[in-house]
Amino acid sequence: MPSPDRRRFLSSAVLGGTAVAGATALGSLAPETAFAAPKIDLDPGARDPNFAEGRITAISGSLLKVSGSDKALHRVYVTHGTSVWKLRPTTFDEIKVGDGLYARGVKMPDGALAADAVWVNIVNLDASITAIDSGRLHLQHNGKKVVGHVVSGTTAAVYNHTPAISDLSGLQVGKHVKVIGAWRPDTNEVDVATVYAGI
């Protein structure tokens, strides 16, 4: 959640029509800053008004039009202060129509969401490895096959609590893993960002 100062900034940036026009004095929002607020005042189990998910149906300037999986329609503003993740931290121009999205930010008076952070196509898969071949992990997730593509320079493995490394040789067929990755829309394939494996 944003700090009060950041919340005011996002609101004024969008309401003032400067959504992506200029750099913010606050700079891009680092995750450790974005999620440092002390408490979220929302009834447990309640729908979060400051959160949106769904598929992007249109992009107009800095505005993402999103069709929620529950059929709700969302308007999500991306500002220069918004952190964008799509396989890795990236920029607004990487976002495409058809992408899936989770967004967190500040609900504006007009119902739009001024985003602190957007995660594009992000998936978190608890899976087992059924096969490993050149550049791919074959996964079983919720009874379905998923192909995980290894992306050179990006894909990393975490073995227990070790730092993330590019060496995937410790992965084993038959073992359970957690995969953070980016879905390739309308396929059963993902690009792997991080694979967490036990030892």
Next chain:
Amino acid sequence: MGCSNSGAPAYGEMSWFCCGASWGPCGSAGGGACGNCNSGSHQCAWPNTSTGCFDITRPDQCGENLSRRTCGHVFYVTSQCGGGCVSVSIADCGPDTNRFCGERTCCGSACASNRLIDLTPSAYSAIASLSTGLSPVRIDS
């Protein structure tokens, strides 16, 4: 009971999971063990919601003594990274704690072992970035 003032908190790893109507590989996730799970609500999965659930997740095999808590029970989850706190209600069974016994996640000098709780994306993203995947937390009941 607030975020960090219960007498017997649990410390462990949290992750996130999708449920309810969703896109991509989450599309078949369904409403979870409680039938009302939704990615946009502040909810969680807990490894000991029933005997059947416990028989799958077996946190005891990792040395974790987790109380039986059923659908709708409220936890207060505090990030050991940023300090943010979110309240969540149980909507599903999970994570499969025993598949990763001894796994440890750190955030600076704050570390926690074993996967004890999964949050929906809306709840997780309130206190941590979804791209982190795993994060150390304190869990109060």
